[in-house]
Amino acid sequence: MIQIVTRKFLEVLLFILIITFVSFLFVRLAPGDPVLTILNVDELSVSQEQVEALREDMGFNKPLLVQYGYWLIDFIQLDFGTSYSTGQPVMEMILLGLPATLELTFGALLVMVLVAIPLGSLAALYRNRWIDQISRILSIIGAAVPSFWLGLIFIDLFSARLNWLPSMGRDGVSTVILPSLTLGLAISSVYVRLLRSSLLDSLNQEFIRAGRARGLSEFRIFFAHAFRHSLPPVITVFGVSLGSLIGGVVVIEVLFAYPGIGKMVVDAIRQRDFPLIQGYILVMAVIVFIVNTCVDLSYRYLNPQLKIKESETNR
Template sequence: MGKYLRQRILQIVPVLILITFIVFFLVYMAGDPVSLMLPEDATPEDIENLREALKLNEPVPVQFGYFLLNLVQGDFGQSFRYAQPALPIVMERLPATLILALTSMVVAVLIAIPAGIISAVKRNTFLDMFVTGFSILGKAMPNFWLGIMLMLVFGVMLQVLPVSGNETWRHLVLPSITLGTAVSAEMTRLIRSSMLEILQQDYIRTAKSKGVQPFTLIMKHGFKNSLVPVITILFLQISTLVSGALVTEVVFSYPGLGQLLVQAVNGRDMAIVQAAVFVVAIMVIFLNLIADILYRIFDPRIKYN
């Protein structure tokens, strides 16, 4: 286990280098940022001085070298919109997005686990068809459409929940349901299929013949042993929620990383774009590493060579 973890941590280094390479060239191909950073009445001399200060007159490999050097120091450049370093701005918005992602995952788990178990236990019944239909519908609904419908019903018609901001826990309810619904649909189908496979195993039939209580049989012997694929989708969906929350944050005017990234792309504030993409990429990498560790905890049969 320790050797495997050391190998995985060493593998993170080339992955991060590849990510920085992709981020740099995506931003490089987006165009010259100098025209956006200076006013319209800027003189050619002002433009040339700024290009020189930003090292934009250097060859591309040299620019990439400067980018890596600054990256090691945590410097992604200055945001021309906020006139501040980009990374602190991203880190300031990150907690709001993490809170939204975690609450959305709680919503998804509270829906998916009981729905998936019931669907598997009541296979080919009305309940199974209802849950399956719900999961298909939840997966098919676009986030922005569901968010708008929730705003219309609970914010405008019933006026019981706020539709923008993040001042209190009530501001998290509608965005969390919007994000959590699609994730719960995916998890429900996975839990159902995993539980169906486990319930066909010989040790389940043996435990049933020995008179094990149905709840114990399902939860302790069935659901516990079906957790490995569930953990996989759970951690992959957490990273998806963090990176995919931008649409929901824009719909609900939620001041998180997603809304910041959309504004930065629209305004071509490339320092913010670079910092945000890099932070999200690091989070995805380490979430996958945590998932690998949890595999071994929940299923000791898994061996790492």
């Protein structure tokens, strides 16, 4: 396990170095001038001398590689810079918005687990029966309907018409329900069919037939052996699709006016707030790395054969 963590740590150092350079380059080459946004030239009369003075003060007149070098030195010291729009430290803004985004993410994952595990398991146990047909139809609908459109339907139904739940903001558990439900249902369709397929493959394995021959109960065979054996493919897809999940959180935060870092970075893109955009990209990259590392480590528990192979390799 120490070797895996060390290898992953070296990989993330290289990954962060590459992603910092690419994100810095793309953000700086994007259309728009943050200097004009800061000076608010659309509403105020600003001279060209003032524009050039601020550009020089912010270091925008230096070559891109020099700007990146200065920014990288600050980043190594965990200084992500100061937001152009608010004047607050970027790290402080991210730490303020991150709990809201994590709330929404965990809420969506909870909905996904509550929907995908029972429905996928029942579809595998009762293959080609009515519950399997229903899960197939729901999965197709879930994959075809965009999450933002589903969110608009929920806002219209549960907030505007029935007035059961609030449609925006973050003020208690009630404000988390609609966005979590929207995102959770949108991503659960993939995992219902994946879990069904993986369970069917597990139920046809030799160790399942051996368990039945030994007189084990179907309940123990399913949950203690088949279900555990079917989880690695599901967890693998989750690690790969985490980026899509984070992207979905951004869309849902904007739709429900949820004050997380997703909505924050959309506002930063409009205002050409370079430090905040780059800080967001790096934080998301670290989160993705941590989740993928946890996925890799979980294989040793879910699939003991990997541990046996590693022991044989190290001999």
